[in-house]
Amino acid sequence: MSVHLVKRLIGGAAxxxxxxxxxxxxxxxxxxxxxxxxxxxxxxxxxxxxYDFFGRLVARHIGRHIPxxxxxVPQNMPGAGSLRAANYVYNIAPKDGTAxxxxxxxxxxxxxxxxxxxxxxxxxxxxxGRATSNxxxxxxxxxxxxxxxxxAMKMVAPVAGTGPASxxxxxxxxxxxxxxxxxxxxxxxPGSNEGMLAMEKGEVxxxxxxxxxxxxxxxxxxxxxxxxxxxxxxxxxxxxxxxVPDMVELGTSPEQKQILSLYASGAVVGRSIFASPGIPAxxxxxxxxxxxxxxxxxxxxxxxxxxxxEFDPMSGEELQKTVEEATKIPPAVREKARAARGLD
Numbered sequence: 122m123s124v125h126l127v128k129r130l131i132g133g134a135a136x137x138x139x140x141x142x143x144x145x146x147x148x149x150x151x152x153x154x155x156x157x158x159x160x161x162x163x164x165x166x167x168x169x170x171x172y173d174f175f176g177r178l179v180a181r182h183i184g185r186h187i188p189x190x191x192x193x194v195p196q197n198m199p200g201a202g203s204l205r206a207a208n209y210v211y212n213i214a215p216k217d218g219t220a221x222x223x224x225x226x227x228x229x230x231x232x233x234x235x236x237x238x239x240x241x242x243x244x245x246x247x248x249x250g251r252a253t254s255n256x257x258x259x260x261x262x263x264x265x266x267x268x269x270x271x272x273a274m275k276m277v278a279p280v281a282g283t284g285p286a287s288x289x290x291x292x293x294x295x296x297x298x299x300x301x302x303x304x305x306x307x308x309x310x311p312g313s314n315e316g317m318l319a320m321e322k323g324e325v326x327x328x329x330x331x332x333x334x335x336x337x338x339x340x341x342x343x344x345x346x347x348x349x350x351x352x353x354x355x356x357x358x359x360x361x362x363x364x365v366p367d368m369v370e371l372g373t374s375p376e377q378k379q380i381l382s383l384y385a386s387g388a389v390v391g392r393s394i395f396a397s398p399g400i401p402a403x404x405x406x407x408x409x410x411x412x413x414x415x416x417x418x419x420x421x422x423x424x425x426x427x428x429x430x431e432f433d434p435m436s437g438e439e440l441q442k443t444v445e446e447a448t449k450i451p452p453a454v455r456e457k458a459r460a461a462r463g464l465d
Contacts, residue, residue, distance in 0.1 A: 152188035155191040160194070163210055163221065164195055166283075166311070171333050172392065173195075173197065175253070175392040187411040204224070204238045207228055212241070226392070229244070236286055242398075244448055247437075248437050249396055252416075252434060254435075257354040260329075260335075274303065280327035282316075287329075288354055292384065295381070313331070313334065316329065352366055352368055355388040356386070380454070380457055386447055409438065413437075
């Protein structure tokens with residue numbers, strides 16, 4: 122046998138071996154794939170806020186429901202109102218089901234409005250499930266002269282901003298544009314925890330956080346009436362704070378209500394978990410099934426009850442449809458909403 126023929130046979134065998142290995146890897150079940158793996162859950166904000174709370178809550182419980190029981194490790198990745206984490210999971214993180222994320226509830230809205238810094242397609246993420254819808258509130262410290270939304274239409278109130286994609290930064294600007302309030306956004310705070318600390322220290326009059334964060338970590342503020350609840354960024358009043366106006370009801374014309382409703386839609390996305398794009402369908406299903414199983418797990422539910430956390434789950438499949446719909450904005454509404462955000 123000639124040397125040339127031997128080389129050809131060896132080369133062919135090597136190629137066949139590689140193809141078989143690739144086929145075997147592709148044929149892995151989710152349990153085989155995840156066994157011994159580490160899944161990173163990237164949290165788009167720093168420690169202490171609502172996103173961090175729910176990101177870590179999910180990280181503690183979902184792993185035992187994923188086939189192969191991988192370790193799930195929370196990783197804080199703050200920056201640009203959580204766009205840094207969204208861009209990372211979409212573009213850089215592994216596309217194999219080992220990268221999850223939790224970022225701003227307006228992640229779909231940012232894409233639809235063309236917010237600077239967006240480098241993802243919200244519907245391109247594989248949405249895994251929602252832990253809860255979310256009620257964000259604008260609040261002021263008790264020493265502020267602005268104690269109601271009506272006061273904010275007469276007097277200037279400096280409020281803490283936490284990045285261009287954060288409701289803490291853009292929602293006051295939207296209210297200013299649509300309703301004529303006089304909020305002055307002070308940028309540069311990494312997250313809601315830092316914004317609230319700045320308010321408490323007197324650096325600013327107000328800050329934005331979630332109702333869940335107030336209930337779980339700021340009970341003393343509520344009991345001591347240290348804060349004024351100005352407005353909730355929702356399409357309807359939350360049953361636990363019925364005396365605080367929602368942003369949509371403040372609109373005085375159909376056009377105003379339409380724009381405000383668009384911005385309030387993020388409350389429906391709330392605290393949701395997604396995975397990177399390009400993941401095999403069986404792993405996406407495994408992750409979604411694991412999330413649903415987690416929301417019914419007595420151990421998980423006991424922690425939710427103990428922490429008095431908001432809990433309003435949504436399946437990954439339903440969430441995927443919700444996000445896809447949120448990106449379908451009529452051009453006329455989009456332009457008016459962009460103007461309200463100051464994007465033109």
